[in-house]
Structure formats: structure tokens, C-alpha cells
Amino acid sequence: MNIIKNLILGSGPAGLTAAIYSSRSNLEPVLLSGNEPGGQLTVTSLVENFPGFENGILGPELMNSMREQAINVGTKIIDDTAISVDFSKKPFVVSTERNGELYAHTIIISTGASAKWLGLEGEKRLMGKGVSGCATCDGAFFKEKVVAVVGGGDSAMEDSLFVSKFASKVYLIHRRDEFRASKIMQDRVKDNPKIEIIFNSEIKDIIGEDKVVSIDIFNNKTGETKNVPLDGVFIAIGHTPNTSIFKSSIDIDDNGYIKVHDFTKTNIAGIFAAGDVSDPKYKQAISSAGMGCIASIDSLHFLEDNNLTQ
Numbered sequence: 313m314n315i316i317k318n319l320i321l322g323s324g325p326a327g328l329t330a331a332i333y334s335s336r337s338n339l340e341p342v343l344l345s346g347n348e349p350g351g352q353l354t355v356t357s358l359v360e361n362f363p364g365f366e367n368g369i370l371g372p373e374l375m376n377s378m379r380e381q382a383i384n385v386g387t388k389i390i391d392d393t394a395i396s397v398d399f400s401k402k403p404f405v406v407s408t409e410r411n412g413e414l415y416a417h418t419i420i421i422s423t424g425a426s427a428k429w430l431g432l433e434g435e436k437r438l439m440g441k442g443v444s445g446c447a448t449c450d451g452a453f454f455k456e457k458v459v460a461v462v463g464g465g466d467s468a469m470e471d472s473l474f475v476s477k478f479a480s481k482v483y484l485i486h487r488r489d490e491f492r493a494s495k496i497m498q499d500r501v502k503d504n505p506k507i508e509i510i511f512n513s514e515i516k517d518i519i520g521e522d523k524v525v526s527i528d529i530f531n532n533k534t535g536e537t538k539n540v541p542l543d544g545v546f547i548a549i550g551h552t553p554n555t556s557i558f559k560s561s562i563d564i565d566d567n568g569y570i571k572v573h574d575f576t577k578t579n580i581a582g583i584f585a586a587g588d589v590s591d592p593k594y595k596q597a598i599s600s601a602g603m604g605c606i607a608s609i610d611s612l613h614f615l616e617d618n619n620l621t622q
């Protein structure tokens with residue numbers, strides 16, 4: 313049986329940083345890149361807050377560099393996805409979509425988080441026909457069109473600003489009367505003449521047959537609903553941690569995040585978690601990368617303490 317010393321699940325900043333550190337500790341890590349290789353930064357435009365790039369760097373470029381760096385220092389990357397785990401066995405067992413079972417002495421879970429949706433029927437039906445969860449991917453299709461962005465966090469601010477470069481008008485719809493986004497992002501939105509903010513409002517329906525033609529907006533203060541004609545709706549309401557395959561195997565909190573202590577240790581010795589999958593609070597590329605580094609060092613210590621480094 314081939315036993316991997318350090319198996320890393322996920323290829324965002326946490327997973328790839330862990331891979332770089334583990335490679336340099338001679339742990340010969342194997343990384344499963346998952347179903348969104350590179351993670352959420354691959355659908356972002358300019359990243360201005362990752363240190364080391366004085367003019368910022370495009371998200372996909374940053375992730376590509378991290379992947380190449382991990383490969384260059386010796387990481388084996390398998391473009392496959394974990395579909396189930398058995399953490400009751402030693403070595404731990406991870407079943408993959410295309411490469412059968414993998415066996416590992418330590419595992420770093422860095423499977424990240426995925427975009428949330430409103431759960432409307434029209435949202436599903438019109439996905440890719442005017443409804444999108446990725447402004448940076450689809451914004452350019454809305455040149456001189458009218459669109460809505462939903463949400464009140466930094467993602468919604470960023471998406472509104474991004475699509476305003478193409479659209480003739482952007483409605484920013486938020487369910488409360490204040491944003492949770494950082495002040496600088498809120499200010500940029502408020503200063504943008506193309507963006508109209510609609511507070512205390514929820515989208516109740518997205519209307520259209522083959523493409524989006526309008527939305528029904530419910531004002532939760534006045535109780536009124538109004539129909540607004542438009543061409544596109546961008547959903548930017550946060551993310552859900554990708555933990556469904558771990559739910560019966562590891563301690564998870566009420567919101568689905570893996571519970572950690574001492575930074576990256578889970579309730580199972582030898583299994584570590586890093587990045588958005590275990591971080592409901594900070595969720596930054598740089599904090600994820602930092603946790604990936606810690607998880608790798610913790611893995612090394614676990615392997616050394618258990619005489620498993622050979």
C-alpha cells in the first residue's frame with residue numbers, strides 16, 4: 313500500500329501554501345486540486361491586498377504562480393476531487409472521483425467555500441441566462457445593460473464596482489439599511505454615479521423565459537413590492553464552507569465550518585484544516601495562506617512525533 317505522508321485537499325491559497333511548505337520539509341505532499349482548481353481567487357479580478365505585488369496581481373495569475381511554485385518544489389498535484397473519507401482508519405482513507413482510494417498519515421483539509429444562492433426558482437432557471445454568481449467572469453457581457461447586484465459585503469461592493477465598468481446602471485440591493493462591507497469599498501460604491509443603492513430590500517422573483525427581463529423587489533420596511541426591468545442579476549451574498557463529505561467524520565460547527573483548535577488542529581490527531589473551510593471570520597487569501605503554512609508545520613510535527621517521516 314502506498315501511504316502518502318501528507319495529503320492536501322484543495323488548491324486555493326491555503327492548500328498550495330501548505331504544499332509548498334510540506335514539499336520543503338520533505339513530506340512529499342500529494343495535493344488533490346478539487347473541482348474548482350485554484351479556488352475562489354480564480355474568479356476574482358485584481359487582488360490588491362496580497363503582499364508582494366506593488367500594483368496588485370490578477371487572481372488567476374496569483375493562483376497559477378502558487379501552483380507552479382508548489383510543483384517546482386516537488387508537490388505532486390492530482391487534478392481530481394475527494395468524494396468520501398474514512399478517518400476512523402489508520403492510515404486515513406480518501407476516495408477520489410477518478411483515482412480510487414488514497415491512503416495518508418496526515419491530511420490537510422483546505423477545500424474552501426462556495427458561493428451562496430438566494431434559492432429562488434428563477435435564479436436556477438435563468439442561471440447563465442442573466443443570473444450569475446461571478447461578476448468578474450460575466451460582467452463584460454452586460455455592456456450598456458441594466459443589472460442588479462445582491463448583497464451588502466465586500467463581494468457585493470467589488471462586484472457592483474466591477475460591473476459598473478460595463479453596465480449603464482447597477483442596482484445594489486441589500487436586505488438591511490447598512491452594509492457590512494469595509495468603509496473604503498462602501499465609499500467607492502457611494503461615489504459611483506452608475507450605482508443606485510436599494511436598502512431594506514429582497515429579491516422575491518427573477519422573471520424571464522430565456523433571459524432575465526425583470527425582478528420583483530420586496531421592501532421589508534414598507535411591505536411594498538415593485539417590478540424593476542433589467543438584464544442581469546449578480547448574486548454576491550457570501551459563501552458556504554465545502555465540508556459535506558466530512559460531516560460525519562469530523563467536528564463541524566453549526567454553520568458548516570470545521571472546528572479547529574491551536575490554529576489548524578481538528579478533533580482528529582493528524583487531520584488539519586486551513587483556509588475558508590475552517591474560518592468563518594477573516595476569509596482572506598493571505599490569512600488562508602498563513603493557515604496553510606501552519607497546517608503544514610503541524611503535519612510535520614505530528615509525523616515526527618509518531619515516527620512517520622520515513
Ligand code: NAP
Nearest residue numbers: 430463464465466467468470487488492548549550594595
Ligand atoms: P459576507 O461578508 O458574508 O457578506 C454577505 C452579504 O450578503 C451580507 O451583507 C449579507 O447580509 C448578505 N446576505 C447573506 N445571505 C443573504 C440572503 N439569503 N439574501 C440576501 N442577502 C444575503 O460575504 P462576502 O461579501 O462574500 O465577503 C466574505 C469575506 O471576504 C469578508 O471577510 C470580506 O471582507 C472578504 N472580501 C474582501 C474583499 C476585498 O477586500 N477586496 C472582496 C471580497 C470579499 P447581512 O449583512 O444582512 O448579513
